[in-house]
Amino acid sequence: MTALPARGIPAEQVLAELGALRGHDLPTHGGRLFAYVYDAAVGGLDELAASAYALAAHVNGLDPTAFPSLLAMENDLVAAAAQVTSGLAGRVGEGAAGAVATAGPVGDGTSGVDPTAGVVGNVTSGGTESLLLAVKAARDAHPDLATPRLVVPASAHAAFAKAAQYLRVALDVVPIDPGTLLPDPAAMAAAITPDTVLVACSAPAYPYGVIDPVAEIAAVAADAGVRCHVDACFGGWLLPYLRRLGRPIPPFGFELPGVTSVSVDLHKYAYAPKGVSVLLHRDAALRRPQYFGFAGWPGYPMLNATVASTRSGGPVAGAWATLRHLGDDGYLRLAERTLSAVTGLAAAVSTVDGLRLLAEPQTSVVVFTCTDPDPYVLADQLAARGWHTQPQLPYPPLPASIHLSVTAAVADQVAQFGPALADAVAAARAAGPIQVPSELAAAVADLDPATLGPETMAGLAAAAGFGPDGLPESMAIVNTLLATLPPERRATLLVEFLSLLQTPPH
Ligand SMILES: Cc1ncc(COP(=O)(O)O)c(C=O)c1O
Numbered sequence: 001m002t003a004l005p006a007r008g009i010p011a012e013q014v015l016a017e018l019g020a021l022r023g024h025d026l027p028t029h030g031g032r033l034f035a036y037v038y039d040a041a042v043g044g045l046d047e048l049a050a051s052a053y054a055l056a057a058h059v060n061g062l063d064p065t066a067f068p069s070l071l072a073m074e075n076d077l078v079a080a081a082a083q084v085t086s087g088l089a090g091r092v093g094e095g096a097a098g099a100v101a102t103a104g105p106v107g108d109g110t111s112g113v114d115p116t117a118g119v120v121g122n123v124t125s126g127g128t129e130s131l132l133l134a135v136k137a138a139r140d141a142h143p144d145l146a147t148p149r150l151v152v153p154a155s156a157h158a159a160f161a162k163a164a165q166y167l168r169v170a171l172d173v174v175p176i177d178p179g180t181l182l183p184d185p186a187a188m189a190a191a192i193t194p195d196t197v198l199v200a201c202s203a204p205a206y207p208y209g210v211i212d213p214v215a216e217i218a219a220v221a222a223d224a225g226v227r228c229h230v231d232a233c234f235g236g237w238l239l240p241y242l243r244r245l246g247r248p249i250p251p252f253g254f255e256l257p258g259v260t261s262v263s264v265d266l267h268k269y270a271y272a273p274k275g276v277s278v279l280l281h282r283d284a285a286l287r288r289p290q291y292f293g294f295a296g297w298p299g300y301p302m303l304n305a306t307v308a309s310t311r312s313g314g315p316v317a318g319a320w321a322t323l324r325h326l327g328d329d330g331y332l333r334l335a336e337r338t339l340s341a342v343t344g345l346a347a348a349v350s351t352v353d354g355l356r357l358l359a360e361p362q363t364s365v366v367v368f369t370c371t372d373p374d375p376y377v378l379a380d381q382l383a384a385r386g387w388h389t390q391p392q393l394p395y396p397p398l399p400a401s402i403h404l405s406v407t408a409a410v411a412d413q414v415a416q417f418g419p420a421l422a423d424a425v426a427a428a429r430a431a432g433p434i435q436v437p438s439e440l441a442a443a444v445a446d447l448d449p450a451t452l453g454p455e456t457m458a459g460l461a462a463a464a465g466f467g468p469d470g471l472p473e474s475m476a477i478v479n480t481l482l483a484t485l486p487p488e489r490r491a492t493l494l495v496e497f498l499s500l501l502q503t504p505p506h
Pocket residue numbers: 125126127128129131157159202204205206231232233234235265277
């Protein structure tokens with residue numbers, strides 16, 4: 001369909017076309033999609049966020065003096081993110097940080113001082129941008145180093161690898177223990193060199209939903225005089241509420257000495273529409289190298305805290321409205337629903353013979369492994385029954401697994417998951433693992449990145465049974481093939497596939 005018809009089309013027809021296109025997508029609501037989307041299932045919330053978004057969609061974050069509404073909302077979101085991630089939300093009334101002293105000891109219970117007092121931050125477009133900027137700030141604080149280095153656990157989000165690649169920072173990956181799924185703080189300490197500009201860890205890490213030993217890692221970073229970033233993009237908004245519900249959630253924010261920056265995504269467990277994360281720094285001096293400022297041209301001085309210059313006010317307003325509407329009490333209720341869903345899903349998994357939880361759920365992730373049934377076939381069978389999970393490829397010594405990011409909307413669906421899972425397991429066992437045609441397996445094994453182009457990729461896709469729209473009909477064959485490649489070779493194939501998909505009609 002052309003995006004630019006010769007004659008404009010009436011609004012209702014355009015919306016109908018859009019609706020038809022959206023009909024091919026996975027369901028963003030309904031609590032049966034366990035990745036990509038975060039659904040509060042709160043009546044009216046979508047409508048509110050959409051109205052707020054529309055009110056500010058054409059406002060430009062490029063210049064806060066022209067659009068002070070955006071500056072005000074951004075500062076409010078930053079303050080709220082600092083409060084929540086440092087375990088202060090719910091202790092005081094309407095964002096009154098000054099009242100913390102009267103609320104008694106905070107965080108780990110060792111001090112009555114407000115650890116967020118000097119905290120500054122910015123709204124970014126998402127977790128990846130927050131991490132990119134944390135790495136940029138750390139790198140640019142050390143213009144003296146020819147090869148700045150970044151230390152992360154193997155479970156750290158891929159966005160750190162992206163930041164390292166974009167910013168030409170060397171990435172030092174510390175293995176995680178295959179039992180606890182956690183990095184050893186001593187190994188993190190040993191990986192720090194005089195060129196290390198940043199040590200990072202997660203609260204929690206996405207693949208398994210477990211919380212790194214943040215206090216210990218921040219302490220070893222501080223001992224070495226290195227910044228420590230806590231990636232709380234995924235669960236940072238949820239963890240403090242789980243703690244208030246009695247879960248053993250350790251502190252992970254600025255109440256820990258040594259933590260210099262924290263990121264938390266509002267488009268995840270704050271349930272805001274897509275396009276909003278917050279990057280926090282302990283103080284303004286730490287944030288300074290994040291900025292770009294340039295007045296050496298005839299146009300306007302360009303001053304940016306984030307990667308984009310022109311920024312729509314839509315996501316900021318959508319998030320601000322979402323937070324104001326749900327409130328601290330709303331987030332506590334949503335966390336309770338999420339927790340009950342996690343408990344129900346984990347119980348359902350545990351009762352099925354042959355499925356093994358990789359970790360007792362600590363936060364909002366249920367992750368399990370299996371060899372019989374084949375995990376990729378099982379994921380397809382679940383999808384055929386309307387349950388969309390996220391297969392994770394093996395990362396030796398860690399096995400292939402099936403990941404479920406659980407949100408509040410899942411609570412209403414949990415009772416139906418167990419029977420669907422049992423049914424899908426039986427069907428996957430009956431089907432057996434995918435038998436990859438030997439020529440296809442050989443072609444993939446022998447792939448030469450230097451010669452892999454659109455024609456080769458199109459041939460592979462056809463051999464793997466991709467549909468006429470270029471999309472795979474069975475993900476199991478794709479995952480089975482990818483799993484045969486070592487992790488470092490998988491992306492070559494995937495990038496070429498994406499490039500093929502992202503070819504416009506001519
Ligand atoms: C721990 C963590 N960090 C960073 C990101 C990247 O976030 P985004 O997809 O918003 O860029 C994610 C996304 O799932 C995440 O789980």
